[in-house]
Amino acid sequence: MLKYQLIANQIESHIYENNLPKGTKLPTVEQFASDYSVSKSTIVKALESLVLKGIVYQVQGSGIFVRKKNRNGYINFNSPHGFTDNLKDNKITSKVLDLQLIKANDEICDYLECSKEDDVYIVKRVRYIDDKIMCYEESYYKQSIITFLNNQIVEGSIFEYIEKAFNIKTSFQDRYFYVISLDKEISKLLGLNVNDPALVAYNQCYSPSGILFNYSKIIYNYKNTKFYDQSSTIK
Template sequence: MNSSPLYKQIAKKLKKEILEGSITSGDAIPSENKLAESYNVSRVTIRQAIDLLVSQELLEKVQGSGTYVKEKKIEHDIFRLQGFTEEMSMLNKKTINKILSYEMKVPTNSIMDILGLEEGDQTFYISRLRYVDDVPLVLENTYMPVKLFPDLSYDVMQASKYKFIEKNKNWKIKQSFQEIIPIIPDETITSLLNLKEAIPILKVKLWSTLQTGEVFEYSELFFKSDEYKFKIVANR
């Protein structure tokens, strides 16, 4: 005899359906009334089962709409230096880079300091909206020194800049320095990332160096935090 509470038994059955793919990510589950009828239990029991799966991040409630199977977040290993396209390719994800801006700019003093530039040096400024499986996931604003990349092109930035650096330039990328800040996005970012509301997102400031020690990029990235999470492994 199963001594587990009834709501936990129902939650276990629903969880099995989700993990086996009978109910897929993004799908709405049946209403509480239908589930109560199906399992021949009260709505209170169904609500307890649903709340348990919400706490386990398998389901999410959308006010005025229903309860849905939560989309699985893409995990980013913060300790692994790899390009976005490379990372998504390893996860068998399709990526598209939509270029919002591609121009030469005189950088601000703070960006000049980060990139080690002198007065009068210019940068390429590229703003890209990065899609994964046709969903806008990351807004990336990047500055790259013109003197390092006189051959940088629009086509290159529609693909992978890291691949261009390592394969075409034959340069070795050494490391990346990152600062992660939670922010409330403005209206522009909320619209570009198709956010339902101005929910907190993750802003990442990063600068990357070549094996020579030269800083070759400064980027500010805005991650859609309801579909992307950062993974950190700490060893003792």
């Protein structure tokens, strides 16, 4: 982890542990730089990353302020590091339905930008949040990049494993989503009824060097999931 990320994490922890209310003014860049014994540019980078994450906001010529905490029970829709990292306060578990190494079909080629010759790991899981069904997930990994997966690995956080084993962290994502009525098969997996509503999301994950190594199709249980998206949208 880079120095500015370490400091960003410490500032974020400080905000949450002290329960700083929305609108609280943070110390100046100069003050932070002196407190942490680092350069001002490191502090600027740390604060920018917290703006990007929606933790603080910056008022030109006035300072850096704490943003609102999320409403309880809402899932961060924008988390780039998988649920396990995102939902630290919740118990996240998985039931693995299938793990196979297959050749890509048309949909896989489209979303993983690969060819039909390519080997692809497919992982099908039902995921639980605090023992309630959160979603059904089909995840696809290019085997040329994610060279090895097994059942024990995919029972836990695949993203944690990928970071440890291959030193790949998701750097950015493209997400596509829409709403459907559930069919029989998926409604059963989600413990819901046919024609119940559901959010379907396709997430494409890119490495820091811009390589697309994974996409997931996730169908959420509408009774057990609500989402927030608190990222900054400053143009």
